[in-house]
Amino acid sequence: MVDLCLSEAITVQMPAALRHLFATVLIFCQPKDPASLWDKYYPSLSEDYSREYTCDTYIIRVLTVRKVEQHLEEMGKSLRSFGLGHLSEPQDSVRQRTRDITDTLNAPIPEDCMLCRTSLNSDQQHVFDVIMEHVTANKPGAFFVDGPGGTGKTYLYNALYA
Numbered sequence: 001m002v003d004l005c006l007s008e009a010i011t012v013q014m015p016a017a018l019r020h021l022f023a024t025v026l027i028f029c030q031p032k033d034p035a036s037l038w039d040k041y042y043p044s045l046s047e048d049y050s051r052e053y054t055c056d057t058y059i060i061r062v063l064t065v066r067k068v069e070q071h072l073e074e075m076g077k078s079l080r081s082f083g084l085g086h087l088s089e090p091q092d093s094v095r096q097r098t099r100d101i102t103d104t105l106n107a108p109i110p111e112d113c114m115l116c117r118t119s120l121n122s123d124q125q126h127v128f129d130v131i132m133e134h135v136t137a138n139k140p141g142a143f144f145v146d147g148p149g150g151t152g153k154t155y156l157y158n159a160l161y162a
Helices: 002-012 015-029 034-045 047-052 057-074 093-105 111-119 122-136 153-161
Strands: none
Touching (some): 002 034, 015 057, 034 047, 034 057, 047 057, 111 153, 122 153
């Protein structure tokens, strides 16, 4: 049943959707042999990365595993939960932090956040400029933005995020 589901999906789904489906299958279908499913469907799960990184099989594998792991983590599981921990690289705390930062930086920025910068009020603009001055000059700093509800703190955060 699981094999049929994945076999049909590879004919119509893009690799990103297949990786998400693979994670969903692991969690909700509890296949008897997840490793053989991985081996069988890995070429389809990694097809987009294979085109982008034609000669680097290591990068292709790391990116594919990372994306499946990311989907599993969103659902409170990991590859280890399914006996697939060997696919992941050993992670120390520094590497995990780096991965978290990379994942955050690669997250898509919503269009409405991109537009926030152009319509900040004067107080928001001042805070934005001070913080960005530190960022662009690579100066350390900690900032605390305080104000009552509805004064635009989240709007400012969205502008900074973008």
